[in-house]
Amino acid sequence: MRNRLRVLRAxxxxxxxxxxxxxxxxxxxxxxxxTEKHDPSLDLAYRIAAAFELKVEEVFENPHL
Known part of the structure; x- marks a missing residue:
């Protein structure tokens, strides 16, 4: 799943x-x-979004759209 983790962290x-x-x-x-070698669990995706004070959709790209 594509994400913006590296950019947000930097x-x-x-x-x-x-x-x-x-x-x-x-x-x-x-x-x-x-590096997108692994996808996060739903729980971890929400924890990541919360850490950055963003919505999940602002961190992760929906591959089904």
């Missing part, structure tokens, strides 16, 4: 490690999401 000056701590996941998990 805009805030957060490292992958910092974002991972905010989300309760590892730095490697953040990297896998950013």
């Amino acid at each position: 805009e805030r000056g957060w490292t992958q490690e910092e974002l991972g701590k905010r989300l309760g996941v590892s730095r490697q998990a953040v990297n896998a999401l950013e």
Whole structure:
């Protein structure tokens, strides 16, 4: 699933490690999401959006549209 994680994280000056701590996941998990090797669970997608104070749709692209 396409996402804006890397851009959003960079805009805030957060490292992958910092974002991972905010989300309760590892730095490697953040990297896998950013490189689109793995899709987040629905719960994690909502936690990511909340961390950036955005709607899920503003972080992730719907592949079905």
